[in-house]
Amino acid sequence: MEETWEPKIVAFLCNWCSYAGADLAGSSRLQYPPNVRVVRVPCSGRVSPIIIVAALRQGMDGVLVSGCHPGDCHYLAGNYYARRRFTLLQRYLEYLGIEPGRVQFTWISASEGTRFAEVITEVTESVRALGPAQRLTINPREVQP
């Protein structure tokens, strides 16, 4: 059991925009919380809902998916398709009782290094406020008092 709990967050970033945005944040030496594990994906449209739910199942406290802004998709419309799936998934998970904020979506372009750092800070803080994930996870931990 960890002494102090730190949220574990996985971020699925599209190769063409959000991953480059993360790169820019890094090369600009911007500070953001180290709680995020980045997984580079070709497009936000690649992120099947099962990957998101499997991440929660395997003990992630939060999941972030970020792609190109609508209209900017490298593959023209991948993020539009993704947007429909993610809208439904987020509503569905909340309906089932998963706390709002566990699964987040956003669009970050290659030039938005600052915004990347802000989003990661925001997501980390909101997941921290929720505490360790207890639902859908195979890894339920006691909430530290």
Place this chain on the structure above:
Amino acid sequence: MPEAYHLPSGQYDAWLATLRRHGRLIAPVMREGEYRFDVLADDELPMLGRGLTRRSPKWVFFPQHEAMLRFRRQADDYASAEVAQPNNTPQVLLGVAPCDAASLPMLDRIFMDNYHDPYYAARRRNTLVIALACARPTSTCFCHALGGGPADAAGADLLLTVIDGGYLLETITPAGQSAAAGWGLDPADGDHREQATRAHAVAVEKLKPIESLAGIEAKLEGLFNHPLWREAAEKCIACGTCTYNCPECHCFDIRDLPLADGGERVRGWDACMYAQFTVHASGHNPRPDQGARWRQRIMHKFSYLPANIGLYGCVGCGRCITSCPVRLDIRQVLDAVRRALPEEASRGTV
């Protein structure tokens, strides 16, 4: 002649209290709209005599989720593993139908004969099985086609029969005898025994006449490649509910379940009805269609088990019939087996 005791209604509550002192009490109750066997709360009363539970009580000995090994990740990133210990909690399984009790001698052969399964054996050793003579056979019952009956006590330690103003309690096994000897009940008199015999006869009367299945294993010889399997299985949706609810089906799979900083190796039920059940690592599946899977189900129960252990893998409880989402009736499949001619079997696969 087995010993018999009289359990008048007035002593029933005290007797239940005695059973609870003997071990944790498992009996039929209504839970979430389902009539099923469950562990009773301290003040909970069993609901006896409402016919068969939807699911069989085989989980008492062979649970759907059995941890066999637990492993943990250590601080230095090494893993430690610990073999799960068999459960030696004393238990009383009360109100088992004679057909469910009849499944136990067969399961004993599977889990305690050639291969000795410590988990099953510990539960069997520590569980007192009290059967309740069946008073309401239904149209789906066919225990009598397999040599069983509403008052057949094989597999049970004790047998209860409802008589006027209480129960007759007959001891069947030495374990049952020694348990009952300490319960302070009066011995039954001739009238009690006679009433019980009458009740048994009334239940037998209610059974639909049916052709015996004895010897069907001989008929199954030569039907391996018969078209009847595919025809019988056409409506099957491969859900496996028949096998889950069956008191005799005992196939399992072993899986590693990851948990907080470690995990457990779990033995869980599996079923011949699933395509995945026999799929090879290469992708080849020797049972390519549902017909082949149904053939396995029938052959295992009515041919291979009689050949290997001398017992059928079916007690005729009829749960597979009543719980089937498409009402595929195993009796009709067995009728088709009876009617089938070996010369119709092709040399190819089904």
Place this chain on the structure above:
Amino acid sequence: MSQLPAEVRACIAEWLAQGEIDLFIGYEASSLPFQATPAFIRQPEEVDRLIWDATCENNLVSFLKRYRGQKVGIMLKGCDARSLVSLMREGQWIRERLRIVAAACPGVLDVRRMVELAHTEIENLPGQLLPQGWQHGETLTPLADIRHVTCALCLQHTPTDYDLLVGDPPPEEHPDSFAAVREIEALSSDERWQFFTQELSKCNLCYTCRNTCPMCYCNVCFVDQDAPRWFTATTAPPDIHFYQVMRTFHLAGRCAGCYACTRVCPQGVNLWLLLDKLRADVWELYQDDAGTNPDAKPPLTTYREEDDNSFVL
């Protein structure tokens, strides 16, 4: 049990004899009272086995995936027809290869509920519990009282597209089918989680819901995949939750609300409470109903630039 009308049987026999269909999938009496079983008819002389009444509960559309490439005749209730529409708009079947016998369905019996009400075995059900117009006995209970709970949500009693019709179409009810979803939405997050974990605790992972769903036609279901292996398939709650959440979500924009999964669940899990949320959201966001227009594009295979974007950070 009510045999299909003679003229309908004759017509099916004719289809079979003329080779217009290779197979007719309908219902016949099972060995159990008040429960029909799917029938697969290939010879014209077998059509006399076919029945239609309130015991014909299974959705036969789920069998179609096995007969790809064949010409099939099929018996459909209103709800089943809706699931066929969803299947057709995904290109999984074409109308030209089907002959549809539509059943005007006032609802199907919930035998489990009847047995509960009567406190007896199925075969001993008293006459008072039989639905109105039942040929076997007294007719005291209106069907509405003993039809399946999902029939109260009926979206369509009678198929709209058919070759033959059996029975008199009852008036369509247009219930507020999302009322239960709205009720659950009004609960707190914790209450909802508690509600669904309780409901799903009944599940014993038999996959009957998947196997009976007309829309579950993946060649290899995610639960059976080995690489990657998505979950362990034990009956531990996280595994049950993973299965139910992912299977139902895979039906987002595809579920037509036939509720066959709920009717066949051996454990009585109210799966419709999950699926209706998805249907409610798809309707609200994309104005799509999977069961109405076979030419419409499934909502998750298309998009609009002005789609809701409010959920992103």
